[in-house]
Amino acid sequence: MSFQVHSQDFIARSRDALADAPLQSALGKLRMGLSVRRREAVAALPEFEALREEAAALRDYTLATLDRQLETFEAQVRARGGEVHWAPDAASARAIILELCQRYGAKKVLKGKSMVTEELELNEHLEAHGLRCVETDLGEYIVQLRRERPSHIVAPAIHLRKEDVAESFAAHHVGREHADRSTAEALMAEAREELRAHFLSAEVGITGANFAIAETGSTVIVTNEGNGDLTQSLPKVHIAVTGIEKVVPTLEDASTLLRVLARSATGQEASVYTTFSTGPRRPEDPDGPEAYHVVLVDNGRSAMLGTEFEAMLRCIRCGACLNHCPVYGQVGGHAYGSVYPGPMGAVLTPQLAGLDDTVHLPTASTFCGACEAVCPVKIPLPSLLRRWRQRAYDARLDGDRARWLLRLWAFFAARPRLYHPLLSAATMMLGWLAGPGGSFRRLLGGKAWTESRNFPAPEGGSFLAGLQGEEFAPTPRKAPSR
């Protein structure tokens, strides 16, 4: 498998992230922003819960009939003059896309925002073969200048402040020594000017697709800037790259999903641009690409069908689980060391990269359930994370120490005659050592707790050991006299 991860270092990366003051300032805004906007958008749509049910059922139906939907999609794209390419894995996807770029003599490639091409590490591959790739989504453009990875699947540069962006522009934009970079608007205007030249000179535009509609053979992109639209309409060739699970049966189904997508992602009723691409330009069309290609990427997805992880394929990449995850909110996307961070990434990444190097991802969750509560397609994320933990436990990938402690505790918990006297004696001693209301600053073997927390001492003695009797009669309190 070619999916690169750096998730082995989650602990070190998360500590670095927590100590990174600019990152923390950027994340603070995220924690307060997107979740509030989602809540307001949901409150304004009484049928939102019913829509989630509908969306989940629709995704399940699509997955159950995936082969048929994909075949219909392919036939419809062909009928409208487009081409469909099937990529079983990342290497074949990269090869197909490179070959297409070479076929059309491309030197410069525009990129619309696309997580699947991040998954494929497409830019690196194309650039290694002499092509210039230009990201046109503002966030992606910034991240590309900085030679970083997106830290969020919807908002790639959410880890950066505007000062960081100004610094990157100053370092990379030639001939703008005196540019005003004090406001977000000024930065956006500068990026727009820089990008404009690229829009007019690229031969190929590559976008992702939020949905691929089987009935019409269309790909759909949902954006707020419109640069994705320029990417797929100005160059003479449009290549849409998407995962095989993104297909939906009908236009009507796509609109059902669109209703939950934007609200979940950014709290908008609809994104600023929702654009449908259907085939190449027809003679009567005023504009559009001369050639239209769709690359359908499997890369581990079909292997999830029929498994306990199938529900993950419902995902429509809205990012709501990231926006509401308290762990993501503290450490940001880069700490996860995977293209897909946060709860959805913690389920998906072990599937794509194997569990050996990614065991921290399903473990680094409190199972607080906020992700599942907001997921527009009701993916039971904590339950799927728990299944990865079961696989990790079975494969002995969890730490030896944790395993040994768990075993020891389980041994006693199964033996009440040992458990109760020992618990009572231990808590009696700790309670006595600390005194009433006391706490410990250090505990033998308890550094992981006490390095940054006191341990409030037990009161002393256990409840059950101190209890007389097993059955207790009611003691109704007399109603207070008035």
Add this chain to the structure above:
Amino acid sequence: MRVALLVSCLVDGLRPSVGAAALALLREAGCTVRVPRQQTCCGQPAWNSGDRATAQALALKVLQDFADVEAVVVPSGSCAGMVRQLPEVLGPEHPRLGEAEALAARCFEITDFLVNQCDFTPAPLGAGQTLTYHDSCAGLRELGVKSAPRTLLERAGYTLTEMTQAETCCGFGGTFCVKYPAVSVAMADEKLASARATGVPLVTGGDLGCLIHLAGREERAEAGLSFRHVLELLVPTPAPALGAGHP
């Protein structure tokens, strides 16, 4: 009603006052209460660590310890949530699945039970006291416990000031808090800042795990909030509160 009290291992070992309060409140609410002496732990640490065999063994022990009662009542949303999951722990093929489903269906978080099954009004101990309530994740999102603890506190005369982050995870998360202590504590700090912003002196909640974690962090930060399990506030409790303030 004949109910059984599932004490929870944290309450049993760390804070017997909460167990005593649970027992007293259920009796006051008119219940005959059995406290099975053999009970230890619901098995959640094993279940959430991926150790299915141990989780199953302890699930069967819970079935045995809590057979033959009308309701199992738990002073913890987290452990009550675990009992609700026992059918999943045993799996669809298990011969005792039916028993697990029946037990899950009659298991209640205690504040939910006192309000919605007993319509209980506690003694008026709270006059003039202000506090804020931390919603524990399992209680809130697995069981839908939101208004019950607040109803009990208000009936007892306490004045609640809500914090903005009441529903955000505090970072305890069982073994998470020792596997990822830095992240865990960062989450606690955000929670505590939100609690301090209310200006009240006391944080309460329905899960001891969260409270021990928050109180330990507050004490280390030498800040002054105190912490009590919600049940401690509904009966006279001589034990000092958790945290540095402990009035």
